[in-house]
Amino acid sequence: MTSNADLLLDDFLAFSLKGETPSITQGTTRSGVRWTWQSHGIALFEPAHAPTHSVLASAGIHGDETAPIEMLSRLVADIANGRAPLAARMLVILGNIDAMRGGTRYINDDLNRLFSGRYKSLPQSHEAPRAAELEAQALQFFDGATHAKWHIDMHTAIRASVFEQFALLPHTGAPLARAMFDWLRDARLQAVLLHKEKSNTFVHFTAQHANALACTLELGKVRPFGENDLARFAASDAALRRLIADEALKEQAPLRVFTVVAQIDKQSEHFVLNVASDVPNFTAFPSGTELAHDGAYRYRVSHDEERIVFPNPRVKPGLRAGLMVIDTTDATFASLA
Missing domain, CATH: 2.40.50.630 (OB fold (Dihydrolipoamide Acetyltransferase, E2P))
Incomplete structure (x- = not known):
């Protein structure tokens, strides 16, 4: 008999939108990857051997930013069936699921402005409990890790852009990391924006409180589910797959930097x-x-x-x-x- 846990791995997006609890919450794939359902829209994947690093990959912090959500769901399926090799521990997060169901950016408040404890000032907000949960999940995931820690948070922009695909780096006061810029060039991002002040975004929280190499990716424009041409974001998808597989970088594309x-x-x-x-x-x-x-x-x-x-x-x-x-x-x- 097929359990609903099969859908969790085969179509993580569809399973998360259903809002069900899987009949089986952990297991091992044929390729030896251990998986654990942590919560709605949150799953942990661990390689068969000692991990080389830890990668948190998130999408859907804004519910209408569908392309990276679909990319991440496809990546979960490929990890499960062995098409995407895994050398790192990986936590996959789909952020604002209720907003995703409604095709809206958020229900009451922008989830990406509620981290680093700001949700406490909006206790009645629909998004406040989710912000608290995502903070806890991220800290638990990175806790005790002595190897490299990464957070790739994928978004899309509301409007068109001179640079269609670009990244944003949070400001924590720490020196900029060449490893991050090398990865952004491998992902063929066209530009990167450097913040100069602290903020309440998810990536600022993980960079500040978990010492993760964290970035926000802006990949194209907001579109409804099913209307995205994911081939346009193949370079970022491939770079993320190389990151979790601990494979050598391939691209060193030009990158403009703005502050x-x-x-x-x-x-x-x-x-x-x-x-x-x-x-x-x-x-x-x-x-x-x-x-x-x-x-x-x-x-x-x-x-x-x-x-x-x-x-x-x-x-x-x-x-x-x-x-x-x-x-x-x-x-x-x-x-x-």
């Missing part, structure tokens, strides 16, 4: 962002351009050129409505040890 120089915050419902709804991420603006105002507040470009990333005037007051970045490619690569 955040300012954040545009929405202070009230009177906020105005002077950026058209179809302006792509990383669009450049010259010095003196007024990009936003909110009462007495004005944001004007102060560098020779600044680019805007994640412009979104529809966020709640008090949240980020855009990031302003400048090119720091040469200086960044020169600083890597």
Whole structure:
């Protein structure tokens, strides 16, 4: 008799959306990989031999960002049937499952703004318990690991981008790691954005509290389930598979580096962002351009050129409505040890 645990491994996305508890919560695949269902949308995979490193791979922190969710579900199936070799411990997380079911970004609050304990200030939020659970699962996974620790959190952007596939690195004060930049180049990311302040994102939490090499990937645009061309993200998928298999890097593609120089915050419902709804991420603006105002507040470009990333005037007051970045490619690569 087939158990519903078979669906867990064959189609992790479908199983997670059903919201069931598997009849069997752990087992071993034919290739010797040990698997454990941890919670809804969370599964642990351990290789047959001593692991070389630990990799947390997450997607769906925003429920409507479907392409990386589908990629990760396919990877789970390939680990289970032996098509994806596993040398690392791996924790797979599908984040906001309720939002995924509804095809929405979130139910009450942006889950990716609730980590590092910020969920405690929003106890009535639908997302608060999930943020607490994901923090606990991540810390448990990385606890005691003496080898390299990685967290790859995969997203998609709301709007088009000058660089369709790019990454964001959290700021913890630690030196930048060449290993991360080498992996991003292997994944053929076109650009990477460096934060200069701490935040409440999932990757900042794992970097700060678990000392993980952590990055956010932005892969294409938001689309409904079933409407993604996953072949467009084959390079990132292949790089993740090489990472968990402990295989040598293959690509060293060019990579532009940008550093955040300012954040545009929405202070009230009177906020105005002077950026058209179809302006792509990383669009450049010259010095003196007024990009936003909110009462007495004005944001004007102060560098020779600044680019805007994640412009979104529809966020709640008090949240980020855009990031302003400048090119720091040469200086960044020169600083890597």
